[in-house]
Amino acid sequence: MNSTKCHAPLISQRSLNLSRTIDDTFLHKEHEWITNPPVMEIKLFFIPAATCFIVAVFATAAVLLTILSTFSLRKETRFILMGNALLSDLLYLFVNATAGICNVSNVKVSKGACAMILFFLSVTYSGGVLTTALMVVDTYLAILWPLRYSSILPPSRTKKLIVFLWITSLFSSAVMFLVLHFTQKPDTCHPDSCSLPLIFVMTLHAEEAIRLFHILCITAFLLCFSLIICCYVFLCYKTRQSGVWKSLSSRANITFMMHHFILFSYYLPLLLLLAESVLYINKIIDYRTSLLATFTICDVLIVLPKCISPYLYGFRYREIYRSLQLLHTFKLHVLVQPKNRLALSRGT
Numbered sequence: 001m002n003s004t005k006c007h008a009p010l011i012s013q014r015s016l017n018l019s020r021t022i023d024d025t026f027l028h029k030e031h032e033w034i035t036n037p038p039v040m041e042i043k044l045f046f047i048p049a050a051t052c053f054i055v056a057v058f059a060t061a062a063v064l065l066t067i068l069s070t071f072s073l074r075k076e077t078r079f080i081l082m083g084n085a086l087l088s089d090l091l092y093l094f095v096n097a098t099a100g101i102c103n104v105s106n107v108k109v110s111k112g113a114c115a116m117i118l119f120f121l122s123v124t125y126s127g128g129v130l131t132t133a134l135m136v137v138d139t140y141l142a143i144l145w146p147l148r149y150s151s152i153l154p155p156s157r158t159k160k161l162i163v164f165l166w167i168t169s170l171f172s173s174a175v176m177f178l179v180l181h182f183t184q185k186p187d188t189c190h191p192d193s194c195s196l197p198l199i200f201v202m203t204l205h206a207e208e209a210i211r212l213f214h215i216l217c218i219t220a221f222l223l224c225f226s227l228i229i230c231c232y233v234f235l236c237y238k239t240r241q242s243g244v245w246k247s248l249s250s251r252a253n254i255t256f257m258m259h260h261f262i263l264f265s266y267y268l269p270l271l272l273l274l275a276e277s278v279l280y281i282n283k284i285i286d287y288r289t290s291l292l293a294t295f296t297i298c299d300v301l302i303v304l305p306k307c308i309s310p311y312l313y314g315f316r317y318r319e320i321y322r323s324l325q326l327l328h329t330f331k332l333h334v335l336v337q338p339k340n341r342l343a344l345s346r347g348t
Contacts, residue, residue, distance in 0.1 A: 039106075041292065042195060045299040046100040052307035053093040057309035060090045066320055073319055077158045078142075081135045082313055084162050088128035089306035095120045096196070096303065103193045114194035119177055122197060126169035128306075129224060132266065134161060136228045139259075143235055176217060197294035199288070200273070204280055218274045225267040232260060258312050265305035269297045 064083055066073065073079045101119050102109050109117070138158075142149045180203070236256060273294070280290040314320055 005342065030167060041295060042100075042103050042193065045197075045295045046104050048305050049093075049100050052303040053097040056090065056093055056307040056310060059314060060086045064090075064312050064315050069276070070319075075155050077137070077138055077153050077155055079317075079319070080155060080158050080162070081131055081138055084165075085128055085131040085135065086123050086310055086313070088131055092121060092124035092128065093303060093306055096299075099194050099196065100299075103195055109194040115177065115181075117194055118196065118199060119173055119231070122173040122176065123166075123169045125302075126172055127166055129221060129266070130165045130169060131162070133224060133228055134165065135232050136259075140231055140235060141284045142238060150312055183282065197291060197298045200294050200298070201291050204277060204290075215274065215277055218270055218277065221270050222267070222274065225263060225270070229260075229263055229267070232256065232263070255316065258316055262305055262309055262312065265301075265308070267299040272301065273297050 064086055067079050067083045068074065095117060099109075099121075101107075115237075137155060141152055145152065276285070276290060276293045276297070279285045280287075
């Protein structure tokens with residue numbers, strides 16, 4: 001990248017938007033971190049992202065295969081939504097790991113290809129958030145209106161809602177990227193690596209409208225999660241008289257604790273990302289601290305719940321756990337050849 005073409009606009013833009021009293025040495029360091037991002041930090045933070053993808057792909061594939069291969073599970077709304085949530089998380093981890101491999105391997109990703117990677121990350125993340133919200137609605141209806149639950153949210157309607165959910169994710173992500181594209185200046189610096197944390201921090205160097213749009217997007221996700229948590233708190237309040245909360249080891253208590261843990265692990269990174277953005281805009285933290293914090297949030301805290309959730313779902317729900325056991329037993333039965341079976345029978 002030719003740094004002489006974008007150095008001046010970046011400095012003038014940063015000086016105009018944030019402060020006119022920041023010295024040129026500090027601005028030069030910021031420019032160097034944008035045009036030549038730290039390779040060691042990128043490689044270091046790629047390790048947890050790649051590890052989470054490898055760990056999650058086996059568990060997610062097993063749970064999805066169990067849901068698809070079991071007729072009774074395919075006909076239940078909660079398992080349809082769970083499968084869609086796991087699929088969204090797996091696609092996000094795959095795209096994120098692909099971008100990380102390109103960055104670690106020093107593969108030059110074109111601007112269009114990088115935009116597509118970031119677009120798919122946005123779509124899959126939005127799909128996961130909306131599916132989580134729909135899972136809360138499903139639990140809410142099943143507990144408060146058990147007799148009308150089957151007619152309100154049957155599997156056929158659930159599948160239509162999932163299609164609408166993906167269309168909404170595509171549309172919202174497309175609108176976000178179109179706004180960023182048409183409001184971007186032609187002389188804006190572009191990093192050599194396609195890194196989501198780097199792009200996040202670079203948007204804070206843009207015009208006031210872009211920075212406001214950046215914060216509003218994060219706030220919208222936080223409001224969505226806040227509504228989800230409020231629904232769960234309301235469910236706890238409604239069901240406390242039924243006696244399901246008397247024992248800490250009851251299935252209802254464990255289920256609510258699991259969902260609260262997953263929601264909190266999704267909620268916390270966005271809250272930290274919003275706080276980090278506000279601190280950086282107000283010059284409380286410098287560019288290097290902001291970038292390292294964003295790397296930690298995007299490559300550790302965001303991907304970690306997507307890695308843990310398939311294991312929690314697999315061990316929590318008896319239907320999935322039993323189906324996994326039957327699938328494992330069937331594989332062991334197939335692996336035993338007829339000759340081995342005969343030898344085993346003679347030995348006994």
